[in-house]
Amino acid sequence: MNRALNGQRFSWQRLRAMMFKEFIQMRRDRLTFAMMVGIPMMQLILFGFAINSDPRNLPTAVFDRDHGPFGRALVAHMVASGYFRVVEEIQEDAQIEAGLALGRVQFVVSIPEGFSREVARGRRPELLIEADATDPAATSNALGTVSVLAWHALDRELRGPLAGLRSGPPPFELKMHRRYNQEGITQYNVVPGLMGVVLTMTMVIMTALAVTRERERGTMESLLVTPLRPIEVMLGKIFPYVVVGYIQMTLILVAARVIFGVPVVGNIGVLMVASVVFIMANLAVGFTFSTLARNQLQAMQMGFFYFLPNILLSGFMFPFRGMPEWAQRVGELLPLTHFLRIVRGVMLKGNGPEEILGEVGALGVFMLVVSVVALKRYRQTLD
Amino acid sequence: MSAAIEVQGLTKRFQGRTVVDHLSLTVPQGRILGFLGPNGSGKTTTIRMLCGLLTPDEGEGRCLGLDIRTQSHAIKRQIGYMTQRFSLYEDLSIRENLDFSARVHGLPERKARVEAAIERLGLTARRHQLAGELSGGWKQRLALAACLLHQPRLLLLDEPTAGVDPKARREFWEQIHAMAAEGLTVLVTTHYMDEAERCHAIAYIAQGKLLATGSVEEVIRGAGLTTFSVAPAHGGAETGLLARRLRGVPGIELVAPFGALLHVGGGDREALLAALEPFRREADFLWREDAPTLEDVFIQWMPAQSPGESRP
Numbered sequence: 001m002n003r004a005l006n007g008q009r010f011s012w013q014r015l016r017a018m019m020f021k022e023f024i025q026m027r028r029d030r031l032t033f034a035m036m037v038g039i040p041m042m043q044l045i046l047f048g049f050a051i052n053s054d055p056r057n058l059p060t061a062v063f064d065r066d067h068g069p070f071g072r073a074l075v076a077h078m079v080a081s082g083y084f085r086v087v088e089e090i091q092e093d094a095q096i097e098a099g100l101a102l103g104r105v106q107f108v109v110s111i112p113e114g115f116s117r118e119v120a121r122g123r124r125p126e127l128l129i130e131a132d133a134t135d136p137a138a139t140s141n142a143l144g145t146v147s148v149l150a151w152h153a154l155d156r157e158l159r160g161p162l163a164g165l166r167s168g169p170p171p172f173e174l175k176m177h178r179r180y181n182q183e184g185i186t187q188y189n190v191v192p193g194l195m196g197v198v199l200t201m202t203m204v205i206m207t208a209l210a211v212t213r214e215r216e217r218g219t220m221e222s223l224l225v226t227p228l229r230p231i232e233v234m235l236g237k238i239f240p241y242v243v244v245g246y247i248q249m250t251l252i253l254v255a256a257r258v259i260f261g262v263p264v265v266g267n268i269g270v271l272m273v274a275s276v277v278f279i280m281a282n283l284a285v286g287f288t289f290s291t292l293a294r295n296q297l298q299a300m301q302m303g304f305f306y307f308l309p310n311i312l313l314s315g316f317m318f319p320f321r322g323m324p325e326w327a328q329r330v331g332e333l334l335p336l337t338h339f340l341r342i343v344r345g346v347m348l349k350g351n352g353p354e355e356i357l358g359e360v361g362a363l364g365v366f367m368l369v370v371s372v373v374a375l376k377r378y379r380q381t382l383d
Numbered sequence: 384m385s386a387a388i389e390v391q392g393l394t395k396r397f398q399g400r401t402v403v404d405h406l407s408l409t410v411p412q413g414r415i416l417g418f419l420g421p422n423g424s425g426k427t428t429t430i431r432m433l434c435g436l437l438t439p440d441e442g443e444g445r446c447l448g449l450d451i452r453t454q455s456h457a458i459k460r461q462i463g464y465m466t467q468r469f470s471l472y473e474d475l476s477i478r479e480n481l482d483f484s485a486r487v488h489g490l491p492e493r494k495a496r497v498e499a500a501i502e503r504l505g506l507t508a509r510r511h512q513l514a515g516e517l518s519g520g521w522k523q524r525l526a527l528a529a530c531l532l533h534q535p536r537l538l539l540l541d542e543p544t545a546g547v548d549p550k551a552r553r554e555f556w557e558q559i560h561a562m563a564a565e566g567l568t569v570l571v572t573t574h575y576m577d578e579a580e581r582c583h584a585i586a587y588i589a590q591g592k593l594l595a596t597g598s599v600e601e602v603i604r605g606a607g608l609t610t611f612s613v614a615p616a617h618g619g620a621e622t623g624l625l626a627r628r629l630r631g632v633p634g635i636e637l638v639a640p641f642g643a644l645l646h647v648g649g650g651d652r653e654a655l656l657a658a659l660e661p662f663r664r665e666a667d668f669l670w671r672e673d674a675p676t677l678e679d680v681f682i683q684w685m686p687a688q689s690p691g692e693s694r695p
């Protein structure tokens with residue numbers, strides 16, 4: 001008997017059979033399919049609006065040690081800009097820390113003693129604004145406004161002999177202190193990042209369930225006596241979800257553009273091509289889980305367990321460069337980290353193929369390693 | 384004639400518990416072997432080892448001339464395995480299930496074959512119905528059709544007629560015999576005695592050990608059982624009461640009601656006769672020695688093992 005007859009070799013036909021079956025089953029499972037489309041939309045809307053790229057009326061505390069006209073005028077201008085809302089007048093240093101730490105206020109404006117006097121003398125006193133930059137998106141616009149304000153806020157007050165101070169540098173020195181988070185993320189960081197998060201979550205969980213479901217329903221026994229080879233089963237289960245992944249990406253890209261007005265600087269085609277590696281990497285992870293899990297619940301739990309470090313250490317939740325060394329090391333091992341760099345790079349910075357090649361390569365290595373593990377783990381027997 | 388199944392010393396343990404114990408079996412090509420035994424005796428496990436779904440802990444053998452340890456992929460292409468539990472896709476339609484089978488086996492003229500199979504099943508009108516919506520008996524018939532689609536040379540059927548109505552069962556056996564006549568080898572498990580008697584040969588397994596093989600007559604003869612059938616002599620005599628008195632008496636190994644009659648038997652003829660002596664003197668019943676049936680033999684074998692161990 002020759003090898004082909006023996007069925008030792010990979011067969012496109014069997015792979016097609018497997019894919020075809022998976023597509024039908026996917027279509028039949030309405031709820032899951034609805035979730036695959038619903039999850040990205042829900043996350044997008046929740047995250048997207050929660051990060052509201054231009055938040056206003058942020059709670060602010062004022063510590064006025066001067067009680068002079070210039071300080072009051074400055075605060076009035078800040079309020080007028082719409083970004084600040086004075087909720088507290090504080091009297092001592094300890095309250096600064098408390099207000100920020102508890103998240104009661106987003107900003108503390110400290111006007112030093114003798115501020116008005118120093119301004120009048122042209123000595124350019126220091127004005128300190130401390131910001132809770134845990135979520136930098138919330139503070140960056142407000143802080144930006146202050147710098148502009150600084151030039152004009154005191155114009156009206158600088159009259160008569162002081163009119164000379166109007167020209168030249170601002171009459172005081174603005175010092176901004178971002179607390180808790182040094183790296184300011186740009187306002188459009190989150191929506192592109194969400195694309196990676198949604199893909200990670202749905203792709204891993206969907207495939208993790210795909211094989212366990214066969215085992216749980218007893219269909220594995222029939223599947224294993226067919227001539228299908230492990231690689232055919234794996235690819236057959238994975239490919240239909242690549243299509244789903246692309247549908248999700250398209251949805252998010254359109255929403256990013258239409259709902260959130262996120263600019264797309266780079267080439268979408270480049271992004272789409274690079275994404276296939278990321279999608280396959282996640283699918284391979286899911287397939288590996290499904291060879292480990294004994295039932296669908298376990299597969300689900302593994303999916304979430306994998307999801308957590310990805311979301312926390314990839315630079316989605318916290319700025320990657322702001323994380324401790326060890327966390328960055330772990331982060332480098334996660335596919336989402338590299339994908340986020342690709343998406344943000346292409347969409348926001350206009351990166352081209354050369355710039356993202358390294359990241360795509362990292363994803364490729366990850367995908368290959370996990371696929372080998374998956375195939376090694378996939379049992380062709382029931383023992 | 385070469386043997387389609389030829390295994391020696393097949394052994395399988397689960398967590399240290401021996402479930403199949405040095406089982407050797409030979410099934411010549413074109414034969415129908417009935418594989419019988421109580422629940423949990425290891426029938427399904429044996430079949431799974433034959434088709435490469437489980438790796439034997441000991442023993443070796445060949446199916447269709449191919450090594451069950453190293454050539455299971457080639458074996459899979461030439462066997463049809465019908466699982467005990469329904470294992471087609473409930474969320475695919477009848478046609479889609481058959482179509483999937485045909486595709487993975489790379490069958491030529493796939494569409495025509497699938498349609499023909501559906502027609503043979505008599506399900507043409509319902510071919511777009513989901514398999515999960517079929518009744519139990521129809522699921523069995525569909526599963527059988529699916530594993531016959533690629534014209535296997537060896538059929539392994541695990542309780543194929545469980546829940547199937549008498550007419551369909553008769554058709555099933557006619558079909559099996561017709562295919563066997565053309566050279567197909569069949570190993571079929573069943574709990575029905577009438578089906579066992581339709582097989583060319585039977586193999587009886589208990590607690591993983593093969594207790595008997597051969598034709599029905601050979602197995603009955605080999606059991607060396609002596610049986611009596613007991614009928615009430617008058618309207619007032621209750622065989623039920625008699626049965627209760629007979630159970631547990633040393634020498635009496637079989638007490639089984641059979642309609643209004645009672646079957647009583649034992650392996651040791653002398654001991655049985657001695658044990659029955661006092662009962663036969665009672666005038667309420669008529670005793671007649673008769674030939675033991677296959678069922679008598681099996682029932683006599685069953686209590687020999689402790690029931691706790693034979694169950695999962």
Ligand SMILES: Nc1ncnc2c1ncn2[C@@H]1O[C@H](COP(=O)(O)OP(=O)(O)OP(=O)(O)O)[C@@H](O)[C@H]1O
Binds near residue numbers: 422424426428467
């Ligand atoms: N995967 C497994 N892990 C542990 N024990 C198992 C496994 N599969 C079967 N067994 C045990 O092996 C024994 C034999 O099971 P098997 O299914 O072969 O019996 P069977 O003869 O087919 O029974 P039935 O007539 O009820 O179908 C049972 O006691 C069962 O509990």
Ligand SMILES: [Mg+2]
Binds near residue numbers: 426427428467541
């Ligand atoms: Mg069984």
